[in-house]
Amino acid sequence: MPLSLVLEAQQRGSTGYVDRAVRCRLSDHGGDDHYGLLTELDTYGAALWLRWHGTETALLALPDCPVTGPGPGGEGCCLFADHPEAHTWQHAPEVTSYAS
Template sequence: MNQCTSVASLPPPKYAVALADPGQSPETGHVLCELGEGHEEAHAAMLWDKGGRPGSAVWARWGAGPARLTPLPWCAVLDPRDADAACGLFAGHPAPHDWEIADPTDEAITRELARQHPHLFR
């Protein structure tokens, strides 16, 4: 399944704007939904993880309104191809798991790099 293509803009936090040098204000950033296409729940993008503890990952979640930051626990389902790797999405996410989601842009870049540099891709 392909990755969802929803994008959200995240304005810089007010404290970052207040601390910035005059004329050097931080810019709005953009995040891409990491869930599989066609999901019915809010979109989601992981921003950072504070150490792998339950609820330590901070996700941006958005729908019709502005994005909000939410700490969520990690999905504990193990990748059947690698018993040491768990799903990289949050617990309770809509199906499918991250190993079943393809980023078409990343795949296109990889194909082009493999064409240009076949010795790097075996």
């Protein structure tokens, strides 16, 4: 992940810490757009995501996915609102890492 993006994410995030080893959080998917969680934002219920497609990257501030698993006390989804593919409580994430 480019250092400039790491620095920007650190400035925008609430913790000041960003893991540079970003992993795609989507379940196994066909498209080439990958989404990795970078850090929580000060805004409640929102987080900063890295979207990458090959070597093209973008920082996105996205609201959390509000959909929870079935039943009382259902598991929350760890993705963002309107994400493609399945909710995280439906499928384990794929293991695609951003390699720069």
